[in-house]
Amino acid sequence: MGSGQVTSSVPSGPSDFQGKHVTVAGLGVSGVPAAKALHARGAIVTVVNDGDDARAREQAAELEALGVTVRLGDGETLPEGTELIVTAPGWKPDKPLFLAAEKAGVPVWGDVELAWRLRGPDAAPWLAVTGTNGKTTTVQMLASILKAAGLRTAAVGNIGVSLLDAVLGEERYDVLAVELSSYQLHWAPSPRAHSAVVLNLAPDHLDWHGSMEAYARDKGRVYEGNKVACVYNVADKATEDLVREADVEEGCRAVGFTLGTPGPSQLGVVDGILVDRAFVENRHANAQELAEVRDVDPPAPHNIANALAAAALARAFGVPASAVRDGLRAFRPDAHRISHVADIDGVAYVDDSKATNTHAAEASLASYEPIVWIAGGLAKGATFDELVAKSAKRLRGAVLIGADRALIRDALARHAPEVPVVDLERTDTGAMLQAVTEARRLARPGDTVLLAPACASMDMFTNYNQRGDAFAAAVRELGA
Template identity: 60%
Template sequence: MSLDDRKDPSALGRESSWSGVRAVVTGLGASGYAAADTLQHLGADVIVVDHAIPEGRQREQATLLEILGVDVRMGPDAGVTFGDVDLVVTSPGWPPSNPLLVDAAAHGVPVWGEVELAWRLRGPDAAPWLAVTGTNGKTTTVQMLDAILKAEGLRSDAVGNVGRPVLEAVMDPEPYDVLAVELSSYQLHWSSSISCQASVVLNVEPDHLDWHGDEAAYAAAKGRIYENTQVACVYNVQDEVTEQLVMDADVVEGCRAIGFTLAMPGPSMIGMVEDVIADRAFVADRHTSAAELGTLADLERDGVPAAPHVVADALAAAALARAHGVSQRAVREGLRGFRLDAHRMAFVTESDGIRWIDDSKATNVSAARAALRSTENVVWVAGGLAKGASYDDLVLDVRERLRGVVLIGRDRGLIAEALRRHAPDVPVIEVDNGETDLMDAVARTAASLAREGDTVLLAPAAASMDQFRSYAHRGEAFAAAARRLTRT
């Protein structure tokens, strides 16, 4: 088949016939399954390629796709010939350097992500997207946003990199009023035509450099969320990179730059006036007045004040919701009723004046920094897979807070070396990987270092898969061990 004989998928929508379109979907995760199922439903000839052998639910999904007529190719040698392929829809886990994707580009085959496909399949009265990205805080922010939208009485959902694939929500027969969309840098890399009603980059710290290649490419991928934004590009006043990304973006005429800040807000910002969340962006006279959207007390949980990074997430969520026209009342009610996800600064137990906190979701340096900054007198539990991270700046930033450190995981030595260089007086104990009751040993060791008034904080600054199935499994093991030790 020549290039001239190929179908042009960019000209097709949800009401079009996709008959004759030959589409390849890479990866059989949640987004890959959604893409394959949708394309087959629209009439395309679909091939799914995954180099892993599926197990459990993915095996069931592969079987279902095969029953529907999808060509499912699994295993290390699975591949495809690109001579007559019209479109590739790739999953977030597949980097641009993957040979299959490189081959697709060499043959002039368009490569979309599942999110890009979802945008192109929106109906004429489709729900607007309020989109969130950033190195840290994406899930918290998008779930806060969804809670605010629901408090306004809107049919919304938190979708994308959290929960339900965007494509499933877009194709839902019962339309949404608005979608709160979490987007990773992976998803944004493969997106080109998305035009959100409002968008935010919460922060940018070095991460996923093995996938993107370098910091500039990673930041540029994050910045794609601002392209074609219609109403408001929300940025972090404390993170100059996010403001620059707004300045560099090509947006819809009339779109505004809206800052969020933990300090006193200026005009066109949402921030804090003492303990009040103050809106000076979406009010009639933003130069002389402000609207109260809530207070810090609305963010307290179990008598524990919200950490600064959680407050910042709330400000960003409020800004996106206000860009959609949500009332002050709904912002306050949504934030007041919101509960953080498991393993995100989750209170575990308190015994003998020592608090135990699970922030296993802090899988990178910047997330761990935010957790440690929110706590004084910390016994820090850290370590795992470093993913190329450096820990010197983190240790320099938090060393005054450290009562002691307990290290686990394959790359724990990197953190230990940074501590020896920059915090030599802080006690550091490494728990060997061979411990059969790893987290019980961690809990005992942490308790031996802690004093009354201290916090034992699991904030690993590293991924979990060297010793655990996931960050959730790691957090559950930590919490269970803490409760066994304290008998609570």
């Protein structure tokens, strides 16, 4: 890790925005709170938004009633006199609005940057989580552990609760569990976490970032200025490399997590026990038992890794071992994340619709054996050879759905030619019932029918939630 003292940005007070012309790019979860917060601090706010639908008009009316200018249907042009842009995280850096801002020397912040700068002097420290997969689960586990320790906390950020709302709201927190996406980190140069983790790195959102290097660089921002611990994945060297490159506060430590036996300054697993050898006295000789593998729901390998990462951040904040155990026992995962739907005729049916990329699907497939795999959807530029090659020995069969299923079918032909494949051409939502029916035909008692699509859902469904719901409904119909 790089060394050298990093000082936190001084939070901007109300007077810093008085009379400033600020453009908010995008409505929605982050844009509306940002516009309101800036307006309340005396800024002259203009909101620009690409869309002009009913929801946008409703939000625009709410803001216009406060005196905010809203420009719908034109998110490309830089409003005259703009001194600062605050953008929604999903807006791509190559949009004409930002190119015009760069040319004019106008800074661009995200909602996370704004939240950081508007924090009060006694603001709660942040424990930050990013990574390609597992962010939401890890943040929720972390919040559960912190609550078990009696701390006032909330899971915020990319998880759906606006950081601005958490920072500016009346409730006072001891610490915040903050999920940060690569988009949010791209637009947030100033935040300095108490401790942070990059769970894993795999190709994702490359159309947005432009390259794997740029994607990793934005993820690595989460480590900048960390005070106590930079937590990394021992099995993913790229995360450790990001720690080495980070400029942190003096005394900040690198702490690894591993599914194997931990070395000093690591958390790991020994004989079914989650063990801490980082936050103990004489870590070269001692270890602290935190919890049992069976305390984690579900106890799939990648979820154990999530639990270890959450535990590392909590321990960095001084949480006792008993709270790690109690918090993990109390945690229940969100729907569509390795969710056991039913057992029918000795076959388990598992919904992991949230596995929307190959990295997530690989972790899911590694959790079961033998598997009838339901996969497919929108590939988002992904390739499937490595995934299929690693998982081939676990597959009893495969049922393929969605627009880009041919990519998976071809990878199966190359790397698992003996695996029977059902290729479903229909792309209406009713295809899921047919997919589950075909999977049942292929499965034998003791098998798992696993929905782990490795693809996005928007070709057939509104989102991965609807896809998972369709799977669960089809399974229930099958078992009726």
